[in-house]
Amino acid sequence: MQLAMINDKIMAMEDVDSAYLDRGLFFGDGVYEVLRSYNGKIFALDDHFTRFANSLKAIEITSVDVADIRSKVLKAFDKAAIANAKIYFHITRGSGVRDHLPKADLKPNFFLTISELKDNPKLKNEGVAVSTYPDIRWKRCDIKSLNLLPNVLAKGDADKKGAWEAVFVNDDGLITEGSSSAFFGIVKGKLRTSPLKANILPSITRKYVELAANNIGLPTAEKSLTPKEAQVADELFLAVTTKDIIPVVKFDGQPIADAKPGKWTKLLIEEFKKFIA
Amino acid sequence: MQLAMINDKIMAMEDVDSAYLDRGLFFGDGVYEVLRSYNGKIFALDDHFTRFANSLKAIEITSVDVADIRSKVLKAFDKAAIANAKIYFHITRGSGVRDHLPKADLKPNFFLTISELKDNPKLKNEGVAVSTYPDIRWKRCDIKSLNLLPNVLAKGDADKKGAWEAVFVNDDGLITEGSSSAFFGIVKGKLRTSPLKANILPSITRKYVELAANNIGLPTAEKSLTPKEAQVADELFLAVTTKDIIPVVKFDGQPIADAKPGKWTKLLIEEFKKFIA
Numbered sequence: 001m002q003l004a005m006i007n008d009k010i011m012a013m014e015d016v017d018s019a020y021l022d023r024g025l026f027f028g029d030g031v032y033e034v035l036r037s038y039n040g041k042i043f044a045l046d047d048h049f050t051r052f053a054n055s056l057k058a059i060e061i062t063s064v065d066v067a068d069i070r071s072k073v074l075k076a077f078d079k080a081a082i083a084n085a086k087i088y089f090h091i092t093r094g095s096g097v098r099d100h101l102p103k104a105d106l107k108p109n110f111f112l113t114i115s116e117l118k119d120n121p122k123l124k125n126e127g128v129a130v131s132t133y134p135d136i137r138w139k140r141c142d143i144k145s146l147n148l149l150p151n152v153l154a155k156g157d158a159d160k161k162g163a164w165e166a167v168f169v170n171d172d173g174l175i176t177e178g179s180s181s182a183f184f185g186i187v188k189g190k191l192r193t194s195p196l197k198a199n200i201l202p203s204i205t206r207k208y209v210e211l212a213a214n215n216i217g218l219p220t221a222e223k224s225l226t227p228k229e230a231q232v233a234d235e236l237f238l239a240v241t242t243k244d245i246i247p248v249v250k251f252d253g254q255p256i257a258d259a260k261p262g263k264w265t266k267l268l269i270e271e272f273k274k275f276i277a
Numbered sequence: 278m279q280l281a282m283i284n285d286k287i288m289a290m291e292d293v294d295s296a297y298l299d300r301g302l303f304f305g306d307g308v309y310e311v312l313r314s315y316n317g318k319i320f321a322l323d324d325h326f327t328r329f330a331n332s333l334k335a336i337e338i339t340s341v342d343v344a345d346i347r348s349k350v351l352k353a354f355d356k357a358a359i360a361n362a363k364i365y366f367h368i369t370r371g372s373g374v375r376d377h378l379p380k381a382d383l384k385p386n387f388f389l390t391i392s393e394l395k396d397n398p399k400l401k402n403e404g405v406a407v408s409t410y411p412d413i414r415w416k417r418c419d420i421k422s423l424n425l426l427p428n429v430l431a432k433g434d435a436d437k438k439g440a441w442e443a444v445f446v447n448d449d450g451l452i453t454e455g456s457s458s459a460f461f462g463i464v465k466g467k468l469r470t471s472p473l474k475a476n477i478l479p480s481i482t483r484k485y486v487e488l489a490a491n492n493i494g495l496p497t498a499e500k501s502l503t504p505k506e507a508q509v510a511d512e513l514f515l516a517v518t519t520k521d522i523i524p525v526v527k528f529d530g531q532p533i534a535d536a537k538p539g540k541w542t543k544l545l546i547e548e549f550k551k552f553i554a
Binding site: 005007072097147152 | 280282284285290293297299302304305306337352356367375377378386387388391393424427430432456457
């Protein structure tokens with residue numbers, strides 16, 4: 001008899017729901033996306049699906065029809081009828097007996113949630129604090145995978161320090177990105193952010209921030225900041241799908257400039273709105 | 278209305294089973310153990326629970342009573358009545374709305390499976406092939422966490438190359454460990470394996486292999502091998518809970534010595550049996 005136990009309940013293996021045998025749970029063997037809508041329209045849908053297809057390919061989940069997933073997402077979004085929605089979805093390699101080596105006939109699992117995004121004007125108007133955390137993540141952070149334990153640990157550490165977000169600092173002493181955001185600084189009249197490599201998620205919002213910067217005549221340099229540079233930057237901000245641009249006014253306890261959202265940051269927030277209209 | 282979709286089915290969020298909202302699934306936010314029994318007795322039970330407690334502590338899951346988990350495991354093992362069993366269990370931080378920052382009141386989820394371990398004498402008698410894979414894992418491999426995607430990718434790569442296991446090679450050109458095993462070499466009359474650091478799982482079987490080596494007068498040096506050293510080693514083998522010692526007879530396509538299990542490896546296999554009796 002093969003046997004399972006879920007919390008306090010012992011049962012035969014054949015009575016275990018496949019949700020408990022998901023490779024997403026056993027191994028984090030899956031990839032995900034987070035989208036948002038503004039006023040009934042999903043932002044940067046194509047960008048997100050391009051990245052999603054890249055993530056699937058990178059971990060060799062080959063049996064998924066991305067067009068089908070896109071239809072599913074649109075169908076659910078339509079059904080939810082939430083104007084300003086947060087859409088989360090993931091695909092895992094499938095459910096089955098736990099074995100690192102996946103069986104060839106696995107059927108990928110799809111899971112999605114749609115919830116209302118509540119506006120939090122305080123974050124944008126007053127800015128947030130960030131704290132640093134060692135970048136202990138794996139070497140393929142360009143894949144948007146379900147292996148997010150270091151991000152969870154970093155966020156928890158930030159919270160303990162009274163910060164809203166953690167930014168990772170790698171072994172070279174460079175800031176890579178936030179635990180669930182891209183990180184930007186404005187230094188000597190230039191927008192600075194990390195170049196896209198295997199250790200950085202190709203943030204969609206980052207792309208639109210760079211477009212916005214271009215539109216308002218703010219030159220961009222893809223060069224990572226050190227924590228020391230960040231503390232004396234003119235301005236700092238985060239970019240994240242669900243909140244677009246969030247000013248950073250404190251870095252590891254140190255106020256940034258006058259500890260208020262900077263002028264370029266505010267201009268970028270305004271310019272970003274044009275992409276949404 | 279908050280909405281979810283599981284495969285093709287759209288439903289209200291409140292109808293979603295908590296298994297789909299497990300932080301183990303969203304983030305790999307959990308830790309696990311694999312134990313085995315020999316003839317009705319669980320091997321190295323204390324060692325596994327000591328490591329499990331360390332893993333829980335490292336990711337700050339603090340509300341779990343390890344003694345209670347131990348009772349659960351023993352209860353299930355008793356009920357299963359399988360003499361040679363593989364016992365897998367994990368604890369995740371709990372289920373809830375997806376948010377990197379865990380809510381304070383989360384209730385950890387426990388999941389266990391017990392299945393029969395079938396003997397595979399061919400592996401021990403003939404040995405296996407291994408292939409190398411870059412060690413792209415995170416920097417806390419000493420924590421036995423559910424973030425195992427790189428291990429899955431490595432195992433898949435090995436399989437494609439006709440190898441039974443992948444061994445990770447880090448940026449310094451050193452072999453760390455297998456995707457789900459510890460790695461050993463015998464070089465110039467010495468047993469060699471990686472020292473236990475943050476990049477290595479403290480393998481329980483490794484500990485008993487070192488004890489066995491001591492018992493048979495084989496000196497041990499905790500010094501990682503390079504792939505080049507491995508290819509010309511006298512002997513190689515893997516250590517893993519479910520199979521104790523498995524000889525390695527091929528490394529990246531290169532036969533090891535006469536491509537047969539080595540004499541020390543066979544002596545260690547025999548000596549290991551004394552721990553089980």
